[in-house]
Amino acid sequence: MRTGVKLAVGALLVVAALGLAGAAQxxxxxxSTTVLPIAQLIAEEFAAIHPTAVISVQGGGSGTGIAALIDxxxxxxxxxxxxxxxxxxxxxxxxxxxxxxxxxxDALAVVVHPTNPVSRIxxxxxxxxxxxxxxxxKDLGSRDQPIVVVSRDTASGxxxxxxxxxxxxxxVTAPVALFQPxxxxxxxxxxxxxxxxxxxxLGYLNPTLKALPVARDAGGPFLEPTPDAVVAGIYxxxxxxxxxxxxxxxGLILEFIMFVLSDRGQRTxxxxxxxxxxxxxx
Amino acid sequence: MTGNHRRTPAVAPxxxxxxxxxxxxxARGITWGCASVSLLALGLITVYLFREGVPVFxxxxxxxxxxxxxxxxxxxxxxxxxxxMILGSGLVTMVALVVAVPFGVATALFIGAVVPPAWRNPLKxxxxxxxxxxxxxxxxxGLVIVVPWLQAAFALPTGQxxxxxALLLGVMALPTVASLTEDAVAAVPNxxxxxxxxxxxxxxxxxxxxxxxxxxxxxxxGVLLGMGRAVxxxxxxxxxxxxxxxxxxxxxxxxxxxxxxxxxEMAETPVGNPHYHALFAVGAVLFLFTLLLNVVxxxxxxxxxxxx
Numbered sequence: 001m002r003t004g005v006k007l008a009v010g011a012l013l014v015v016a017a018l019g020l021a022g023a024a025q026x027x028x029x030x031x032s033t034t035v036l037p038i039a040q041l042i043a044e045e046f047a048a049i050h051p052t053a054v055i056s057v058q059g060g061g062s063g064t065g066i067a068a069l070i071d072x073x074x075x076x077x078x079x080x081x082x083x084x085x086x087x088x089x090x091x092x093x094x095x096x097x098x099x100x101x102x103x104x105x106d107a108l109a110v111v112v113h114p115t116n117p118v119s120r121i122x123x124x125x126x127x128x129x130x131x132x133x134x135x136x137x138k139d140l141g142s143r144d145q146p147i148v149v150v151s152r153d154t155a156s157g158x159x160x161x162x163x164x165x166x167x168x169x170x171x172v173t174a175p176v177a178l179f180q181p182x183x184x185x186x187x188x189x190x191x192x193x194x195x196x197x198x199x200x201x202l203g204y205l206n207p208t209l210k211a212l213p214v215a216r217d218a219g220g221p222f223l224e225p226t227p228d229a230v231v232a233g234i235y236x237x238x239x240x241x242x243x244x245x246x247x248x249x250x251g252l253i254l255e256f257i258m259f260v261l262s263d264r265g266q267r268t269x270x271x272x273x274x275x276x277x278x279x280x281x282x
Numbered sequence: 283m284t285g286n287h288r289r290t291p292a293v294a295p296x297x298x299x300x301x302x303x304x305x306x307x308x309a310r311g312i313t314w315g316c317a318s319v320s321l322l323a324l325g326l327i328t329v330y331l332f333r334e335g336v337p338v339f340x341x342x343x344x345x346x347x348x349x350x351x352x353x354x355x356x357x358x359x360x361x362x363x364x365x366x367m368i369l370g371s372g373l374v375t376m377v378a379l380v381v382a383v384p385f386g387v388a389t390a391l392f393i394g395a396v397v398p399p400a401w402r403n404p405l406k407x408x409x410x411x412x413x414x415x416x417x418x419x420x421x422x423x424g425l426v427i428v429v430p431w432l433q434a435a436f437a438l439p440t441g442q443x444x445x446x447x448a449l450l451l452g453v454m455a456l457p458t459v460a461s462l463t464e465d466a467v468a469a470v471p472n473x474x475x476x477x478x479x480x481x482x483x484x485x486x487x488x489x490x491x492x493x494x495x496x497x498x499x500x501x502x503x504g505v506l507l508g509m510g511r512a513v514x515x516x517x518x519x520x521x522x523x524x525x526x527x528x529x530x531x532x533x534x535x536x537x538x539x540x541x542x543x544x545x546x547e548m549a550e551t552p553v554g555n556p557h558y559h560a561l562f563a564v565g566a567v568l569f570l571f572t573l574l575l576n577v578v579x580x581x582x583x584x585x586x587x588x589x590x
Contacts, residue, residue: 155546159356163356176439176440176536177536178442179524185521189442
């Protein structure tokens, strides 16, 4: 009986010690919904290498992540933009010195049905289409067919990117607009709808879609959505994705960042439908 | 549970009445406990839903929320009007009932009164299988088969419309309508049917003038519960309706329901901001609506067999 009690207490102590060791190895990642799939996939792989690490990955938006880093409630903030001056001021006032790591590029391809004769498109035309000013393909010198606007749901990071980069923060007000819950559903819908136009992450391009070269201005240049154009920084519907740490990190945080930047991490970035920050060797 | 699996000698202290009574108490405790857990869960869910939903009224008034025509939750400032989704849900549900009720009632009458008894059970099983198909399968079927078909048949710009969702929901609600109607028809006393036949009524006359009027309350319960099924359905609608948060100008335009709104946006909404609370409030609206349907359906359904 007594030995049983001793054993039980001993076991409890061991478990508690393990728990504490795990707690000491915790890593909190918080922020952008766009970066969320990358962070989640990489965190899973990272956890397989570091079985004692307790990693928590949360969304909430870039602003939320940066605010959490400033408050000291997260180790890594993920963000789809660099910090704003007001955030820098708050950080420095809190003795937090942010360090931006470029971990991936987010790029969106504008896609139409393969049978659509339209050959290229400008930002102004995209805005007119998504706000319902242009409702027929013939106004773009294509065939006579009503335009079916396809978009991600308004809460998604992908929509947020498109809205900021292309729509100048206007809302989608086109009369025939479909909102899809995922990149895959957008690709599926555009591939099946002759009059459709949509946007997907570069990782979702496939033969059932025709990706259009896009230009910021009517004069061009019109650029194809290729990883090379994104890495070179010339493709217009792209933005950098950051992980932000407090100062130059150490320990587990540094290991995680290094893992994200490694070939393996960058391949995961590619698998998640984003563009790696460099050509991956091997 | 010793002594449960073999006969115990009568002198054992737990034998006879005292053990029996103990078992009685244990059984009562277990069932009481289980029942309270489910009631408690329901209570907590309800409380949480309203606790998270009510703060939306710090951003918009109840009138603007329920009657607002614009839903741009990620704008700055956000527009949080859910009228298009209420109307979208209503439209899709009503049209679904137009499909489900005639087919469901006809199926039930056919199984209950027309078909030879040997065929009755296989048909019942078939209808119940219809109810057992997961909604994501209906959605996928809709996306791959019904959407392109409607697109081609009506020469539409897109086949993702209110009508598509309503057709699929109609098929999904059909088993609910059919099985409740069937119960109601079976509850009509046989003597009544025989009396009608004895008066020289045909099968059809008997059904029209005796069986259906007698089973009226069961029919209504079936319709109401079928309606609840259609209103609450999420996955199928999300996949085939196009999710456009505007009031559809016609049945063949994209629309969005309350359920699809929650499913689309909840995963990517920052916790605690007005949009998040608005989604909970949408959930509360749905909850109240389905609760109402279920209560009324139950009240009506209880009258089955009490003819008058």
